[in-house]
Amino acid sequence: MEEKRVKIRIVLVPVPAQGHITPMMQLGKALHLKGFSITVIQTQHNRVSSSKDFPDFQFLTIPDSLPDSDIKKLGTIQFLIKLNQFCEATFKHCLGQLLQEQGNDDDNIACVVYDEYIHFSKAAAKAFQIPTVVFSTINATAFVCRSVLAKVNEDQFLIDMKDPEVQDKVFQGLHPLRYKDLPTSAFGPLESVLKLYSETVNTGTASAVIINSASCLESSSLAWLQQELQVPVYPIGPLHIAITAPSSLLEEDRSCIEWLNNQKPSSVIYISLGSLALIKTKDMLEMAQGLSNSNQPFLWVIRPGSIPASEWTESLPEEFDKLVSERGYIVKWAPQMEVLKHPAVGGFWSHCGWNSTLESLGEGVPMICRPFSGDQRVNARYLENVWRIGVQLEGKLEKGIVERAVKRLIVDEEGAEMRKRAIDLKEKLETSARSGGSSCSSLDDFVNPLKTKNSL
Numbered sequence: 099m100e101e102k103r104v105k106i107r108i109v110l111v112p113v114p115a116q117g118h119i120t121p122m123m124q125l126g127k128a129l130h131l132k133g134f135s136i137t138v139i140q141t142q143h144n145r146v147s148s149s150k151d152f153p154d155f156q157f158l159t160i161p162d163s164l165p166d167s168d169i170k171k172l173g174t175i176q177f178l179i180k181l182n183q184f185c186e187a188t189f190k191h192c193l194g195q196l197l198q199e200q201g202n203d204d205d206n207i208a209c210v211v212y213d214e215y216i217h218f219s220k221a222a223a224k225a226f227q228i229p230t231v232v233f234s235t236i237n238a239t240a241f242v243c244r245s246v247l248a249k250v251n252e253d254q255f256l257i258d259m260k261d262p263e264v265q266d267k268v269f270q271g272l273h274p275l276r277y278k279d280l281p282t283s284a285f286g287p288l289e290s291v292l293k294l295y296s297e298t299v300n301t302g303t304a305s306a307v308i309i310n311s312a313s314c315l316e317s318s319s320l321a322w323l324q325q326e327l328q329v330p331v332y333p334i335g336p337l338h339i340a341i342t343a344p345s346s347l348l349e350e351d352r353s354c355i356e357w358l359n360n361q362k363p364s365s366v367i368y369i370s371l372g373s374l375a376l377i378k379t380k381d382m383l384e385m386a387q388g389l390s391n392s393n394q395p396f397l398w399v400i401r402p403g404s405i406p407a408s409e410w411t412e413s414l415p416e417e418f419d420k421l422v423s424e425r426g427y428i429v430k431w432a433p434q435m436e437v438l439k440h441p442a443v444g445g446f447w448s449h450c451g452w453n454s455t456l457e458s459l460g461e462g463v464p465m466i467c468r469p470f471s472g473d474q475r476v477n478a479r480y481l482e483n484v485w486r487i488g489v490q491l492e493g494k495l496e497k498g499i500v501e502r503a504v505k506r507l508i509v510d511e512e513g514a515e516m517r518k519r520a521i522d523l524k525e526k527l528e529t530s531a532r533s534g535g536s537s538c539s540s541l542d543d544f545v546n547p548l549k550t551k552n553s554l
C-alpha cells in the first residue's frame with residue numbers, strides 16, 4: 099500500500115510594512131526550499147499578492163479594522179499597538195478555520211512564526227497548542243537594547259534622555275552605543291515605545307527566536323541573547339544572500355539600471371531612505387546642494403509621500419530641479435538589491451534600516467548613514483564604529499557636510515579603505531550563507547527537529 103505523505107506546514111505572520119514583509123517572505127522561501135508548506139496570514143493593510151513569485155504559498159487575510167487614514171494619523175508605534183489589540187480574535191478565528199479545513203492527519207502545522215512586533219498571534223497558537231517562534235527582522239544588538247530598555251527605571255530614563263549632556267555618553271553595558279544611539283523611536287512618544295518593547299522582548303512561550311543576522315556581524319549580542327532569552331536563538335541571515343523572494347509593495351522603476359549602465363565604476367552614490375522615513379523640504383535642498391557640489395553622479399529614490407504635505411516632489415522649489423538635473427537621476431522606487439549589485443555604485447546613503455544595511459553589507463558597498471528612528475541609529479553606530487564601513491551624518495544637515503561625506507566615501511583614500519573592509523565583510527557573509535557556514539547551519543538546526551519530530 100502506498101504510504102500517505104504528511105505535509106508539514108509553517109504559518110508565517112508578518113508585520114504589514116515593507117521592511118518586515120521582505121525578510122518574512124525570504125524566510126518563507128527558505129523554509130519552502132527545505133520542504134515545508136507555507137501559509138502566510140496577513141492583515142488587509144499592505145498585503146503581499148500571491149503573485150508568480152510565491153505560487154506554492156497559501157495566503158490568508160484577516161481584517162484589521164484600521165482604515166488607511168488612521169494608520170497615517172496613528173504613527174507607527176500606536177498603529178502596532180492597535181493592530182495587536184484588533185487582530186488577536188480575528189487571527190484566532192483564521193487559525194481555527196485553517197486547522198479545521200486541513201484536518202490533523204495529512205497536513206500538520208509545525209509552528210507559527212510571527213514577527214516580533216506581532217504578538218497577537220501568541221494567544222491563538224497557545225490555545226490550539228501550536229508552538230510559536232519569534233522572527234526578529236532587526237539586528238541582534240537592537241534586540242539587546244530593547245531588552246535592556248524594557249527593564250530601565252522609566253522615570254529616570256525619561257529624564258536622562260532629555261538631558262543634552264547625557265546624549266553623547268556611552269550607555270552602560272552597550273558599548274559603543276551612546277544614549278542617542280538607543281532605539282528609542284522617533285515614531286512615537288517614549289512611553290509608548292517602552293511599552294511596546296516590553297511586549298516584544300517578552301518571548302513568552304515561544305520555542306525559539308530566529309534572527310535575520312549573522313554571527314560574523316554581532317557575535318557578542320547574539321551570545322547575550324542566547325543566554326538571556328533561555329530559548330534557542332538562531333542567527334540565519336542575511337537571508338537575501340541565498341534567497342530571492344521579490345515582495346516589493348511599490349512598483350520598481352527599472353530605468354535607473356539603464357542609467358547606471360552609463361556611469362563609471364564605483365562612481366555613483368545611491369540614496370534611499372527606505373519605505374517609511376519622512377524628510378523636510380529644507381533637508382532635501384541641503385542634500386541636493388551638497389550632492390551637486392560633490393561632482394559625483396547620484397541615483398536618488400524620492401518615495402511619493404516622503405516629503406510632508408506633498409504628493410511627490412511638487413512642493414520643492416525650482417532650484418531643486420536645477421541642482422539634480424546635471425548629475426542626478428530620480429526615481430520613485432528602485433530595484434534596490436539590483437542597484438547595490440551594480441558595479442557603478444560606489445556608496446549608499448541610507449537611513450540604515452536593517453534590510454538596507456544587510457543589502458549593502460551583502461554587496462560590499464560602504465555607506466553614508468543618516469538614521470531617523472528606532473534601530474536605525476544602532477545600525478548607523480555599528481556601521482561607523484564597529485564594522486567601520488560608514489560615515490554617519492549627525493546633527494543639522496548642511497550642504498558642506500553632505501559634500502564632504504560624499505567625497506570621503508567615493509573619492510578619498512578613506513573611502514577606498516572602507517570599501518576594502520566592506521568587501522571583506524561581504525565575503526564573510528557569503529561564507530556564512532553557504533553550506534557549512536554558520537547561518538546556513540543555524541537554519542538547519544532550526545528546521546531539523548521540525549522535520550524529524552514535527553515539533554520544536
Ligand code: UDP
Pocket residue numbers: 116117118120346370371372373374375399430431432433434435450451452453454455457
Ligand atoms: N527598497 C526598495 N526600493 C527602494 C527603496 C527601498 O526595494 O527604492 C527596499 C529595500 O531593498 C529594503 C526595504 O525596501 O529591503 C526597506 O527596508 P529597511 O529595513 O531598509 O527600511 P524600512 O523601510 O523598514 O525603514
